[in-house]
Amino acid sequence: MTDTPPARRAARVTLREVAERAGVSRSAVSFVMNGRTDQRLSDDVFDRVRRAADELGYRPNITAQTLRTGRSGTVALVSDFVSSTSFANSMVRGAMQELREHDTLLFTVDTQGDADLEDQLLHSLLGRNIDGVIYASMFTRTVTLPRVLEGVPTVLLNCVTVDGSIDAVVPDEIAAGRDAARMLLDHGHRDGIWFVGALPAGSRGGAAWPEWDPIALTERLAGIDQVLTAAGTTLAGVTAIDDDWDVANGRRAVSRMLAEARDAPTALVCANDALAVGAYQALHHAGLSVPADVSVIGFDGSPYARAVEPELTSIALPHIELGRQAAARLAAPGDSPRIERVPMPIRVGGSVGGPPSL
Amino acid sequence: MTDTPPARRAARVTLREVAERAGVSRSAVSFVMNGRTDQRLSDDVFDRVRRAADELGYRPNITAQTLRTGRSGTVALVSDFVSSTSFANSMVRGAMQELREHDTLLFTVDTQGDADLEDQLLHSLLGRNIDGVIYASMFTRTVTLPRVLEGVPTVLLNCVTVDGSIDAVVPDEIAAGRDAARMLLDHGHRDGIWFVGALPAGSRGGAAWPEWDPIALTERLAGIDQVLTAAGTTLAGVTAIDDDWDVANGRRAVSRMLAEARDAPTALVCANDALAVGAYQALHHAGLSVPADVSVIGFDGSPYARAVEPELTSIALPHIELGRQAAARLAAPGDSPRIERVPMPIRVGGSVGGPPSL
Numbered sequence: 001m002t003d004t005p006p007a008r009r010a011a012r013v014t015l016r017e018v019a020e021r022a023g024v025s026r027s028a029v030s031f032v033m034n035g036r037t038d039q040r041l042s043d044d045v046f047d048r049v050r051r052a053a054d055e056l057g058y059r060p061n062i063t064a065q066t067l068r069t070g071r072s073g074t075v076a077l078v079s080d081f082v083s084s085t086s087f088a089n090s091m092v093r094g095a096m097q098e099l100r101e102h103d104t105l106l107f108t109v110d111t112q113g114d115a116d117l118e119d120q121l122l123h124s125l126l127g128r129n130i131d132g133v134i135y136a137s138m139f140t141r142t143v144t145l146p147r148v149l150e151g152v153p154t155v156l157l158n159c160v161t162v163d164g165s166i167d168a169v170v171p172d173e174i175a176a177g178r179d180a181a182r183m184l185l186d187h188g189h190r191d192g193i194w195f196v197g198a199l200p201a202g203s204r205g206g207a208a209w210p211e212w213d214p215i216a217l218t219e220r221l222a223g224i225d226q227v228l229t230a231a232g233t234t235l236a237g238v239t240a241i242d243d244d245w246d247v248a249n250g251r252r253a254v255s256r257m258l259a260e261a262r263d264a265p266t267a268l269v270c271a272n273d274a275l276a277v278g279a280y281q282a283l284h285h286a287g288l289s290v291p292a293d294v295s296v297i298g299f300d301g302s303p304y305a306r307a308v309e310p311e312l313t314s315i316a317l318p319h320i321e322l323g324r325q326a327a328a329r330l331a332a333p334g335d336s337p338r339i340e341r342v343p344m345p346i347r348v349g350g351s352v353g354g355p356p357s358l
Numbered sequence: 359m360t361d362t363p364p365a366r367r368a369a370r371v372t373l374r375e376v377a378e379r380a381g382v383s384r385s386a387v388s389f390v391m392n393g394r395t396d397q398r399l400s401d402d403v404f405d406r407v408r409r410a411a412d413e414l415g416y417r418p419n420i421t422a423q424t425l426r427t428g429r430s431g432t433v434a435l436v437s438d439f440v441s442s443t444s445f446a447n448s449m450v451r452g453a454m455q456e457l458r459e460h461d462t463l464l465f466t467v468d469t470q471g472d473a474d475l476e477d478q479l480l481h482s483l484l485g486r487n488i489d490g491v492i493y494a495s496m497f498t499r500t501v502t503l504p505r506v507l508e509g510v511p512t513v514l515l516n517c518v519t520v521d522g523s524i525d526a527v528v529p530d531e532i533a534a535g536r537d538a539a540r541m542l543l544d545h546g547h548r549d550g551i552w553f554v555g556a557l558p559a560g561s562r563g564g565a566a567w568p569e570w571d572p573i574a575l576t577e578r579l580a581g582i583d584q585v586l587t588a589a590g591t592t593l594a595g596v597t598a599i600d601d602d603w604d605v606a607n608g609r610r611a612v613s614r615m616l617a618e619a620r621d622a623p624t625a626l627v628c629a630n631d632a633l634a635v636g637a638y639q640a641l642h643h644a645g646l647s648v649p650a651d652v653s654v655i656g657f658d659g660s661p662y663a664r665a666v667e668p669e670l671t672s673i674a675l676p677h678i679e680l681g682r683q684a685a686a687r688l689a690a691p692g693d694s695p696r697i698e699r700v701p702m703p704i705r706v707g708g709s710v711g712g713p714p715s716l
Contacts, residue, residue, distance in 0.1 A: 050477075054505040074482055076465075089447055096468060100475070105482050107434075108466040110454060117458070119408075124432055124463050128486040147412040247664050277665050284667075306605050307635050307665040309642075 013058040022052035029053070072129040074105045075330060077157070077323075078121065079136035080113040087302055087319070088138045091157060094323025095134055102331040104131070122148045132330045134323075135159070140170055140215045153333065157326040160215075165337055169326040172341035173216050176315045177223020179346055180269050180297050183313075188354040189267045189295065190233050195221060196253055196279060197271025198240045217271060220299060224269060236265060245271055247304075250278020258286050266355035267295040273304035273314050276351075280308050291353030301347045310350025318342050371416040380410035387411070430487040432463045433688060435515070435681075436479065437494035438471040445660055445677070446496045449515060452681025453492055460689040462489070480506045490688045492681075493517070498528055498573045511691065515684040518573075523695055527684040530699035531574050534673045535581020537704055538627050538655050541671075546712040547625045547653065548591050553579060554611060554637060555629025556598045575629060578657060582627060594623060603629055605662075608636020616644050623652055624713035631656035631663050631672050634709075638666050649711035659705045668708025676700050 019026045024045055032049040052058075077095055082088050096106045109125065111118035125133070132153035137143060143159045145166055156168035184193055199217065221238075228234055239257045241249045250270065258264070270276035276298035280290055288294050290310060298305060301316020321342050329340070377384045382403055390407040410416075435453055440446050454464045467483065469476035483491070490511035495501060501517045503524060514526035542551055557575065579596075586592055597615045599607045608628065616622070628634035634656035638648055646652050648668060656663060659674020679700050687698065 054508075057506070057509050092468065093470075096470065105479055106467065107483075108468075109464065110450065110466075112451075112454065121463055125465075148415070150412075151415050274661075274665075281667055303632075303662065304665055307632075307662055309639055 013056045015058075017056055018049065018052045018058045021056060022048040024049060072131055073103060074107060074130055075099065075132045075134065075327075076125045076130045077106055077108045077134040077136055078111065078118070078125070079108075079138065079157075080111055081138040082108075082110065082136050082158075087300070088158070088317075090319040091136060091323035091326075094320035094325075095157070095327040096323075097320075098324040098327035099331070102327075104331065106327075118146060119148065122146055126152065134326050134330060136326070140173065140219075142215065153330060155326045155330045155333075158322055160339055164339055167329050167333065167337050167340075169322050169329065169340045169342060171216070171317055171322060171344050173219035173344070174223040174226075175341070176299065176344040177220035177225075178227045179223075179344070180220070180299075180315055181224040181227035183297065183346070183352060184267045184269070184295065185227065185231055187267075187295065187352055190231070190355075192236050192263065192266030192355060193224075193228070193233075193269065194257065194261075194265040194267070195224065195235050195238045195269050195271070196241070196250065196257070197245055197275050198238045200240045200242070216299070220269075220271065236263065237261060241271070241275065246274050247278040247281070250275030251281045252278070254279040254282035255285065258282060258288075264288075265294055266357075267352075268297070270296065270298045273298035273300045273302045273312060276312050276314070277304050277308055280312075290351050293356050295352040295355075297352060299344075301345070305347060305349060308351075313349040313351045314347045315344050316347050318344055371411075371414045373416075375414055376407065376410050376416045379414060380406040382407060430489055431461060432465060432488055433457065433490045433492065433685075434483045434488045435464055435466045435492040435494055436469065436476070436483070437466075437496065437515075438469055439496040440466075440468065440494050440516075445658070446516070446675075448677040449494060449681035449684075452678035452683075453515070453685040454681075455678075456682040456685035457689070460685075462689065464685075476504060477506065480504055484510065492684050492688060494684070498531065498577075500573065511688060513684045513688045513691075516680060518697055522697055525687050525691065525695050525698075527680050527687060527698045527700060529574070529675055529680060529702050531577035531702070532581040532584075533699070534657065534702040535578040535583075536585045537581075537702070538578070538657075538673055539582040539585035541655065541704070541710060542625045542627070542653065543585065543589055545653065545710055548589070548713075550594050550621065550624030550713060551582075551586070551591075551627065552615065552619075552623040552625070553582065553593050553596045553627050553629070554599070554608065554615070555603055555633050556596045558598045558600070574657070578627075578629065594621065595619060599629070599633065604632050605636040605639070608633030609639045610636070612637040612640035613643065616640060616646075622646075624715075625653040625710075626655070628654065628656045631658045631660045631670060634670050634672070635662050635666055638670075648709050651714050653710040653713075655710060657702075659703070663705060663707060666709075671707040671709045672705045673702050674705050676702055 015026050015029050019029045022029065028045055029049050032046055077092055082091055092108055099106050109121045111121055126148065133149060134155050134157050135149065136157035137159035140158050142162055145161055154166060156166050158170055160168045160170060224235065239253045241253050243249055268279050270279055276296050279296055283290060283294055290296050296312060298312050298314040301314045305312040305314040325340055325342060373384050373387050377387045380387065386403055387407050390404055435450060440449055450466055457464050467479045469479055484506065491507060492513050492515050494515035495517035498516050500520055503519055512524060514524050516528060518526045518528060582593065597611045599611050601607055626637050628637055634654050637654055641648060641652055648654050654670060656670050656672040659672045663670040663672040683698055683700060
């Protein structure tokens with residue numbers, strides 16, 4: 001915007017000018033503009049004021065409004081990549097829907113994981129009378145709260161601080177891992193269950209997220225282990241992915257595993273749906289069918305699950321519900337900080353059956 | 359936020375307090391806070407001011423800053439659903455990347471297609487000293503500019519006004535249609551080319567977008583028709599979809615078409631990638647293989663294209679580039695409004711070959 005000359009900017013229109021044009025009192029304009037519902041105004045007055053304000057280009061002075069009411073009615077969702085990348089951004093939708101119930105607007109900003117940009121954006125938002133912040137991450141992970149947010153009402157969305165001192169809303173990944181394992185045990189699988197999607201030794205993330213150390217991976221595996229251990233068995237194997245969790249890497253990893261494994265797997269639990277789609281392709285190339293020969297479970301509940309036949313059974317990230325609960329917590333904070341774990345629903349497709357030997 | 363008591367709001371910290379804590383002059387604080395690069399400040403001063411400001415919770419007064427500089431360094435991307443739904447939101451990423459080149463921050467808001475919410479959000483943004491607005495649509499379509507944006511620097515993104523009086527950036531859908539048809543002609547297809555994804559008679563959209571009348575559909579078909587007509591042929595048929603453009607509807611429509619068509623198609627041009635994935639499934643069920651028996655082209659360049667084997671050839675929506683160009687236009691407006699048509703790149707997969715009779 002460096003090239004926009006200041007001359008293009010109109011002088012601020014006053015409340016008095018709107019009142020004169022609408023033929024009503026200044027108080028009436030003020031009531032309409034501030035959304036006061038405790039004053040009885042006719043629909044006609046309301047319409048005239050709105051029309052006059054639009055025609056004149058009137059913009060209420062938010063700073064003055066905030067000083068008077070103690071709140072600006074606007075909060076911000078600040079994230080690394082949530083609003084600019086696909087899928088996770090339905091967290092924004094959930095937050096928006098909940099905030100409408102509280103008559104509160106939502107501004108969203110992405111920092112692209114850049115600390116300087118985050119600092120600028122937070123200063124820019126806080127200088128504009130934001131009532132609170134939903135601080136969100138695309139992947140579930142541990143974050144350090146930016147210092148500028150100290151003292152600002154904040155809820156963490158899809159992330160936590162190490163000490164748990166800030167309200168946070170995250171998916172219940174451990175329960176999701178347990179659900180995946182339990183479903184396979186219930187179908188008769190036991191000693192042929194593999195996990196697809198571990199990070200290579202020494203790695204903390206893929207090429208696109210080298211240092212993120214996703215909590216989801218650790219917790220999903222922990223949940224699976226809990227249930228298998230309780231049933232007196234363990235994972236038959238864990239297959240690492242070369243890099244990001246995408247279709248091609250899933251295909252490669254599962255092809256390699258099928259070629260190398262001593263015993264053929266009876267079921268694959270894949271770290272996400274894209275890897276599961278790659279697993280379908282590798283199984284197909286090996287002449288194995290889903291679920292007759294091998295059962296497959298994914299995580300995410302993404303559109304990938306519906307792009308394959310049979311549809312993939314997937315344990316879904318509850319993005320809308322996560323956003324909704326974070327917004328609800330910001331609107332009504334509790335007495336002490338807590339971490340809310342939101343259940344991950346099972347989207348049942350046709351990819352889980354009994355092991356072939358049964 | 360109705361339940362947040364005003365008492366939680368700290369009194370505004372002053373520039374003087376930051377200066378005292380940092381042990382520097384008030385001017386130095388002001389220079390750092392306003393990002394002035396024309397003043398030489400040591401890294402040490404910069405760090406001390408930033409630290410003191412963070413520790414005290416100082417927030418620069420944006421209104422005062424705007425009055426002084428004539429710009430606030432922040433613009434807004436206002437859309438129906440772009441930031442809260444998948445895929446199209448990479449327009450946000452493109453806009454953000456371009457705006458960083460202009461040292462300008464981006465706030466994003468979604469109106470969920472609700473005119474009242476749009477009005478509230480625009481008033482809220484304009485009351486916070488936004489320099490300009492990128493007004494965006496998830497689907498390419500014709501919009502009416504909200505009256506409150508009159509006089510505000512605005513660029514339309516993925517939409518146009520009827521009279522073309524506002525700068526707009528849209529994908530070049532007609533050229534994309536031409537490219538699809540030309541690729542099929544080049545591979546030897548001629549009289550067996552079907553289009554999959556027309557709206558049912560009398561309909562202007564799917565269940566999720568009942569009145570949107572997507573320009574993409576009309577223009578893609580127009581481009582296809584131009585090229586086929588010039589080659590002395592026409593589409594062998596156009597298949598309507600029951601409802602939204604998803605995998606299941608694509609599968610149903612193509613299965614029906616294969617059962618009913620007098621002559622088997624040699625190629626399918628699908629209105630989007632999800633329909634194309636459904637087409638793959640229908641062809642598979644009919645014992646036909648891609649591309650040996652039937653070639654398939656999609657539009658969008660979405661993750662669906664990589665979820666099938668062979669990978670789908672798709673003409674991609676240039677979302678990042680659309681966002682980037684809209685932001686560039688907002689930063690450097692021209693003398694008169696223009697509609698920029700951004701080329702849609704062809705992502706070549708393995709789904710196009712010659713017709714089986716060749």
